[in-house]
């Protein structure tokens with residue numbers, strides 16, 4: 001994997017760095033390299049992980065690196081951002097299934113160090129507060145990986161979510177259900193609700209890595225860079241986080 005040269009950085013503010021890369025492969029490799037370097041520096045890192053299409057390449061590189069360079073996840077802990085409500089963990093559209101399939105089954109992470117909200121429980125409210133406190137008791141998240149929805153959502157925090165929200169139940173936007181229906185047989189199968197870390201939960205992470213790829217995210221990237229901070233565009237709050245790196249590919253920044 002290549003070394004990231006400083007010339008790839010665009011300083012947005014003191015805190016937010018934008019790394020422009022040529023394509024999805026480079027985005028995935030660069031993100032993997034950042035994560036691997038951190039794991040090598042601190043073996044007991046706590047990672048916040050995301051799902052969706054965007055981080056699939058990153059996970060592929062992490063698996064490849066684990067197999068070839070033996071980066072160890074023995075002492076790494078993970079917390080996922082979100083989970084659909086009402087899907088069984090072995091449903092292949094659950095995020096639990098996704099994480100095992102793309103990452104956990106292929107690295108030496110201990111199952112007891114892997115955490116996702118349980119979206120398939122009778123008391124979802126209770127699950128939300130359990131998950132929120134559990135992250136805190138664990139000492140918080142060192143590095144949170146994020147994707148972005150075309151409407152600016154992060155995790156499943158849809159436009160209009162209060163910035164002070166902690167882990168909570170959300171009703172998914174029609175646009176989000178439509179976008180995610182590509183993984184299901186029909187749109188009717190896409191759950192209407194999910195459990196997600198809140199914006200406040202995400203903002204407590206010590207560092208954030210936001211991945212933005214493809215033409216369908218170009219508008220969201222532009223709005224993030226040029227727009228103001230508003231609950232109508234959840235990702236905009238990241239401008240107030242002290243340590244954010246955005247990795248964006250050409251399809252998303254050059255439209």
Ligand code: GLP
Nearest residue numbers: 051052053054147148149155156
């Ligand atoms: C999903 C997830 C988000 C993800 C986003 C973008 O609904 N809940 O965590 O970042 O939407 O997904 P994708 O990477 O597939 O475009």
